[in-house]
Amino acid sequence: MKRISLLLGIALLTLGCGSGKENATKSESTQASTPVNPSDYASTITSDELKDMLFTYASDDFEGRETGQPGQKKAVNYLKQHYIDMGIPAAQSNGDYFQTVPLQIMEAPKVSLTVNDKEFKAIDDYVSVLASKDGNINTNEIVFASYGIDDDKYSNYSNLNVKGKVVLIKSGEPRTEDGNYVISGTSEASKWSNFRQEYAAKRDAAKDRGAAAVLFYYPSIYDMAARRFGGSSGRMSLKGKANDMYYFLINENLAKALLSDIDTNDSVKTILASMNLIYTNASNDFTSENVAAYIKGSEKPDEYIVISAHLDHEGVKDGEVYNGADDDGSGTISIIEIAEAFKEAAKNGHGPKRSVVFLHVTGEEKGLLGSAYYTDTEPIFPLANTVANLNIDMIGRVDPKHEEAGDDNYLYLIGSDKLSTELHNISEDINKKYINMNFDYTYNDDNDPNRFYYRSDHYNFAKNNIPVIFYFNGTHADYHKPSDTPDKIRYDLLETRSKLIFYTAWELANRDNRIVVDKATE
Structure with a gap:
């Protein structure tokens, strides 16, 4: 046993006499193969x-x-x-x-909104849900885009030009006569009427089409939105995110002042109505x-x-x-x-x-x-x-x-x-x-x-x-x-x-x- 150990030691010593570069190469090769x-x-x-x-x-x-x-x-x-x-x-x-x-911390903006010379009030009739730029809009027509959906399977914006215009939309999505949703083809709703996705999906659809402002009639969440967005909530957003369009949730009072049968009307049409909006941002x-x-x-x-x-x-x-x-x-x-x-x-x-x-x-x-x-x-x-x-x-x-x-x-x-x-x-x-x-x-x-x-x-x-x-x-x-x-x-x-x-x-x-x-x- 002692002789074998001695021979092994000599062999290892001989191997060790090579250049450092050779040793490094062998070491790296062994590591790479392990x-x-x-x-x-x-x-x-x-x-x-x-x-x-x-x-x-x-x-x-x-x-x-x-x-x-x-x-x-x-x-x-x-x-x-x-x-x-x-x-x-x-x-x-x-x-x-x-x-x-x-x-930016969004505080409630200062807004003046009149329709057909009637003044509507923040919180009572509408809430602003985007931190938008200072500005004003004067128009004599509002485009009703029904559900405000823009999907490959169904779109309210087909052949509809809303660039630079005020758009009125409502919550929900259409169904077929058998009760299935048009977009999914089943009883399962799509993102266009899902509580957590509808708000953003319809906002982005109108924004992508170039709308200047959106009035979104969403009665089932209006009271909650008024509590959340109506005061100095300190709500944060990314600075400049979607600030080139005005986006309001509106209640039944304002919605029906614009279109009395909005709950049952699924058509796309232009509404003749004078509207004046003055908006002053209050975000920090x-x-x-x-x-x-x-x-x-x-x-x-x-x-x-x-x-x-x-x-x-x-x-x-x-x-x-x-x-x-x-x-x-x-x-x-x-x-x-x-x-x-x-x-x-x-x-x-x-x-x-x-x-x-x-x-x-x-x-x-x-x-x-x-x-x-x-x-x-x-x-x-x-x-x-x-x-x-x-x-x-x-x-x-x-x-x-x-x-x-x-x-x-x-x-x-x-x-x-x-x-x-x-x-x-x-x-x-x-x-x-x-x-x-x-x-x-x-x-x-x-x-x-x-x-x-x-x-x-x-x-x-x-x-x-x-x-x-x-x-x-x-x-x-x-x-x-x-x-x-x-x-x-x-x-x-x-x-x-x-x-x-x-x-x-x-x-x-x-x-x-x-x-x-x-x-x-x-």
Whole structure:
């Protein structure tokens, strides 16, 4: 045995006498041929680190992280420093981790509105629901565009010129004689009469056609809208978003002054009526920040996997801090740990083939504003080259449904199959291979009354035909309450769920072919 050891030592010494370059080449060759086990890097995601960070991030010191407020500024600096400490560079080419998001707080504008010399009053008869430019309109005709639908299957705007005109529309959509909806051909309503989509869909249809102003008769939500938009609500929006058109919800009094049979009239016609509108904007401008870092891909650097979470929460109300530990401190801190895992892999020469973007967005609680700015106004990386978005919003708790069932090894997945069958299958396979968690698709149902698919930041990617997965643990008794605190987080679950997302991102970043988009958005 001693002789064999001696001969082996001489052989190794002889090999070691070669040049450093030869040794490096052999080392690199060995590394390249050695299969990479992502579990080696997933192991860097630990409940202890998640807990340590979240107890800071969701502490009272961060004052609930309300968009634009001092606590939110502390939050973005906290995130920035973590990426600096990990050696992960900023995503923006100028080296700035902060993507400035221009916002405005909408206060009730000053509006004077008369029709046929009769004055109508704000809140009593109408509410302005866009922050629009100062200006006035004088016209002697108003175009009634019925339901205000502009769809491939049915359009009220066919052969109708509304450019520069005032347009009157109403809620709902037409049905056939057998009671089915014209657009869907079934008993299922389309987005044109869905409560959460109709408002925006009809606004955008009129805007795309060049309307100067829209009067939207939507009696079932008018009282709610008057409460929300009628006073100094402090509602936020992206600065300049849709401010080239006036958009009003109107009540029955004003609607029937323009068209007495509006409830039953489905025709498209021009109404002869004099209207005078004077509008003065009362919004206040300010800025907030998205935080974006990334690891550049080694083989396909111009293709991107975006992992997102929102960094904001509700702030301080009536002297109580809304810490938002689960919503969405859990997602925010999860991304940092996932980023660390990718960075450790890169240090060992196993960096992702595709670029991985770590995106923390602002203003989610105010209407998905930070993600909308990224996708609709100023993408840091081209959307056409964005392979997928994995969005994390609340993954640190157990909801009542699963708690009662004694099942904490679960996660709700939303959107995984809506744009890419391949993404859904990859997600399932990765889970079975590494975690074996119970995926709950309850909220992925198109008829889900909660409409969660439209309520977090992934939707702004999905509407741009980018495949998404939304990871979610469901709501609980502390949702949007001061009691959503870090001591209630299940850090063992947060670790496991974070590892699952890391494994999925790893597969998407390193597979040979980009996933296929085989289903288009509406």
